[in-house]
Amino acid sequence: MKLRNYLYIGIAALGFAACSDWTETEREMFPEQEEITRYIPFIDAQSEEDLMPSQREYYRQLREYRKTPHVKGFGWYGNWTGKGSNAQNYLKMLPDSVDFVSLWGIRGSLSAEQKADLKFFQDVKGGKALLCWIVQDIGSGITPIGKDMYQYWVDELGGGDEVKGSIAYANAICDTIEKYNIDGFDIDYEPGYGHSGTIATSQEISPSGNKKMQAFIETMSARLRPAGRMLVMDGEPDLLSTETSKMIDQYIYQAYWERSKSAVISKINNPYLDDWERKTIITVEFEQCWRCGGIHPDNKSTKWSANQTYTPTIEEFKGKKGAQIFDYATMDLPSGKRIGGIGTYHMEYDFANEPSYKWLRTALYYGNQVYPGKFE
Secondary structure, X not given: OHHHHHOEOOEOXXXXXXXXXXXXXXXXXXXXXXXXXOOOEHHHOOOXXXXXXXXXXXXXXXXXXXXXXXXXXXXXXXXXXXXXXXXXXXXXXXXXXXOEEEEXXXXXXXXXXXXXXHHHHHHOOOOEEEEEEEOOOOXXXXXXXXXXXXHXXXXXHOOOOHHHHHXXXXXXXXXHHHHOOOOEEEEEEOHHHOOOXXXXXXXXXXXXXXXXXXXXXXXXXXXXXXXXXXXXXXXXXXXXXXXXXXXXXXXXXXXXXXXXXXXXXXXXXXOOOOOHHHHEEEEEEOOOOOOOOOOOHHHOOOOOOOOOOXXXXXXXXXXXXXXXXXXXXXXXXXXXXXXXXXXEXXXXXXXXXXXXXXXXXXXXXXXXXXXXXXXX
């Protein structure tokens, strides 16, 4: 039974007490377990007080490890409820190698169970969870029901000025983030992928280009980042100007269907972006490709033909399932520095693999331990 892998407080989330092994897939028994008569299911733990001493130390070390240079683990995480017996629905049950996630489909209004799960994920595991949706029009995602989007944000709140409407929109998102103690916002910005609108255009995001998006980012950055929250952009971060990119913490690229390292580098090689090597995260599509850890003939994907494959740079991965995500995690950039991080779209699909979250967890193990890279 899959849930058994998660059940007991005495079983560390990755089974290691050393910082060098956060991404290993096995688990071990802690000494205290031999003498206790009552087990508290990890899935039911509400705070650090519910943990045994060795686990508290384990998670203290994990929180410190997150501050060090490493290939970060990321994912767009859906089906979050924070309740029930299905571990797939809990942030706390994500692999410890996952540093932060974007909450797919969440707009705020968290339930009591979600609040508790989020707090455990933040306080005990040191993870971060961001709101995320496609920012296409001024007001996308949070326009009150019954209100006309443009009329409400631009005419009513912005006094007819689209830039002021964009600022009101940004402030409303920040209000929600602060209200529920969420860790930031992931701007899904895809004007070139069919999601252009009143705030999303193909113009460079700068004071002289897309002024509306510039004002949106300036407002969010000023409110979120001084408080230790994150502001990231996925989709087309290459549309950021150099100056505007300094207000963004991570550039997340949807490198779903690239078939080689050279194709990925071509997509992400944007040296004009601030600290682009450390801040770049590349992601794999798991809505269709969760069975094989990325594109592979065995996926039987409805989108790609049977001969769609990824050619990795490391010999060990060639011709195998997981080749795409493993290569992403071990990818060195033209300067010789290791990629900033990797992630998956609909990461929760990976839960169905054995062991749970097999591909992302193993990839981060390869990228941080088996084939460690340079970060400076």
